[in-house]
Amino acid sequence: MSTATQVIVAGGGPVGLMLAAELRLGGAEVTVLEAQPAPAGQSRAPGVYARTVEVWRQRGILDRFPDHRFGRISHFALLPVGLDLGVFGSPEAVLLLPQALVEKTLSAWAEELGARVLRGHTVADLEQDSGGVTVTVRESSGEVRRLRAGYVVGCDGGRSTVRRLAGFDFPGTSSTTEILLADVAGLPADLPALRGRPFPYVRGEHGWLAMSVVTLSEDRPDLVRIIAGEFGRAPARRPAAPAFDEVRRVVHAIAGIDLSGTTPVWLSSFGNGTRQVTRYRRGRVLLAGDAAHVHPPFGGQGLNMGIQDAVNLGWKLAAEVTGRAPAGLLDSYHDERHPVAARVLLNTRAQDALMRGGPETESLRTVVAELLAVPEANRRMSAEISALGVRYDLGGGPLVGSRVPPATVVLADGSTRDTLGLLRDAKGVLLNLAGEPAFGKAAARWGERVDVVEAGAPDGELAAFSALLVRPDGHVAWSAGRGEPADEAGLEAALARWLGPHDG
Numbered sequence: 001m002s003t004a005t006q007v008i009v010a011g012g013g014p015v016g017l018m019l020a021a022e023l024r025l026g027g028a029e030v031t032v033l034e035a036q037p038a039p040a041g042q043s044r045a046p047g048v049y050a051r052t053v054e055v056w057r058q059r060g061i062l063d064r065f066p067d068h069r070f071g072r073i074s075h076f077a078l079l080p081v082g083l084d085l086g087v088f089g090s091p092e093a094v095l096l097l098p099q100a101l102v103e104k105t106l107s108a109w110a111e112e113l114g115a116r117v118l119r120g121h122t123v124a125d126l127e128q129d130s131g132g133v134t135v136t137v138r139e140s141s142g143e144v145r146r147l148r149a150g151y152v153v154g155c156d157g158g159r160s161t162v163r164r165l166a167g168f169d170f171p172g173t174s175s176t177t178e179i180l181l182a183d184v185a186g187l188p189a190d191l192p193a194l195r196g197r198p199f200p201y202v203r204g205e206h207g208w209l210a211m212s213v214v215t216l217s218e219d220r221p222d223l224v225r226i227i228a229g230e231f232g233r234a235p236a237r238r239p240a241a242p243a244f245d246e247v248r249r250v251v252h253a254i255a256g257i258d259l260s261g262t263t264p265v266w267l268s269s270f271g272n273g274t275r276q277v278t279r280y281r282r283g284r285v286l287l288a289g290d291a292a293h294v295h296p297p298f299g300g301q302g303l304n305m306g307i308q309d310a311v312n313l314g315w316k317l318a319a320e321v322t323g324r325a326p327a328g329l330l331d332s333y334h335d336e337r338h339p340v341a342a343r344v345l346l347n348t349r350a351q352d353a354l355m356r357g358g359p360e361t362e363s364l365r366t367v368v369a370e371l372l373a374v375p376e377a378n379r380r381m382s383a384e385i386s387a388l389g390v391r392y393d394l395g396g397g398p399l400v401g402s403r404v405p406p407a408t409v410v411l412a413d414g415s416t417r418d419t420l421g422l423l424r425d426a427k428g429v430l431l432n433l434a435g436e437p438a439f440g441k442a443a444a445r446w447g448e449r450v451d452v453v454e455a456g457a458p459d460g461e462l463a464a465f466s467a468l469l470v471r472p473d474g475h476v477a478w479s480a481g482r483g484e485p486a487d488e489a490g491l492e493a494a495l496a497r498w499l500g501p502h503d504g
Contacts, residue, residue, distance in 0.1 A: 005148075011157060014303060020115040021110040025059075025318070033122075034117065049074070050094070050386045058420045065105060068096055070094060077352075087382055123137060126162065153317070176271075179272075207254040209254045231357030238269065243267075271296070272352045275293070280337060288310055301344050301385060392475060394477060402475065404423075417455070428469065432454050433468070441488075446503060449499045465480060
């Protein structure tokens with residue numbers, strides 16, 4: 001039996017589901033294949049940072065995550081100086097919610113938009129040709145069938161089957177240590193050894209220990225997450241999760257905390273291996289999230305980076321399969337996202353080095369902590385960890401390549417809108433802040449592919465601009481300074497570059 005769709009997304013985790021929703025917003029037919037028959041209910045990532053929160057505001061789904069805590073402090077290598085992500089003015093700098101809830105919410109949203117999500121479907125093989133990709137799928141019942149699609153995107157994690165089958169190069173370094181992870185019930189979060197710190201952690205002679213509160217659902221008590229790094233611990237490739245007795249021993253050795261009266265709810269481990277594919281696209285197969293890049297989860301950047309991969313790729317691939325994409329649009333996914341991931345791999349490698357044992361590391365930690373106490377250095381690293389500082393190399397003027405700043409603008413009828421809310425339909429937006437007729441006339445030639453928003457200039461960063469063209473992913477593609485001559489030709493070139501030829 002063979003069926004066809006425009007895009008197959010392999011992997012039904014948060015990245016694959018976010019991509020499926022973005023593809024549907026762009027008008028593409030999409031089928032998600034998830035090997036697990038049902039969500040596991042576990043949460044490797046306990047929260048998301050400001051840029052992911054902004055993306056969910058852009059799409060109008062942030063309010064689907066009610067009653068969850070916001071914070072503003074993160075860390076770099078568990079140094080005693082925290083990163084103040086709230087310095088950028090957002091009360092939503094860190095959204096504390098479990099990955100399981102993210103997956104559940106994104107799955108419901110993607111299916112509402114018309115994505116087909118097939119659970120218990122494992123990718124067994126794939127073959128691509130000039131016209132598309134044929135995927136062999138094994139269902140949980142044992143039945144084998146073939147699916148045909150124009151493109152396949154592997155969002156199937158660090159051990160990606162799609163990456164292997166499609167022959168992507170995946171260079172990097174293998175793990176040199178193992179770090180233990182446990183979610184436990186029955187442990188007070190306010191332990192004496194952890195009080196008075198911007199985030200709870202202990203560093204001692206035998207290793208380091210970090211803790212956080214994990215909320216699985218509104219009707220279940222909070223758990224305490226423990227992450228334990230024992231100095232000198234060798235890497236392990238385990239067929240199953242580590243034993244709780246091993247976790248208890250390591251935690252007691254590092255911090256003197258007794259876990260004997262607690263109940264493990266989830267046990268896992270990870271290493272410090274770091275790899276990235278050389279290209280994010282091979283013909284009609286692309287990769288996103290951990291399938292494209294793996295690194296230790298220091299700084300909590302992995303899920304956020306995968307979500308941003310999906311938002312960057314979704315509108316571009318949808319334009320490709322629906323025949324609206326200009327030349328080179330799909331390849332810009334690699335050009336823009338590969339350098340971002342390479343930078344994250346760099347900072348997680350740096351954190352890995354700072355978290356090792358020995359007097360040399362302690363000296364280095366002291367120096368770096370002193371640097372992060374300098375406000376400008378703290379702000380710069382906060383922008384990097386939160387992804388608010390991501391700027392694609394698109395050329396052009398001020399703000400071009402950066403995310404559009406969140407701001408309130410006043411429309412012609414006197415009502416107000418949030419700049420992020422203008423992107424709910426995942427279309428291009430021309431924000432005409434000076435009422436320049438030439439800009440609106442030029443954008444009108446692209447019809448429904450771009451929304452023209454006439455608005456008064458707000459205070460703050462946007463006050464310096466007469467107009468901005470914002471891509472569907474929320475990044476600025478073109479800008480015009482206030483008081484400058486109307487650059488109609490520049491606007492039309494940007495519209496053609498990102499949205500294709502005009503309608504006539």
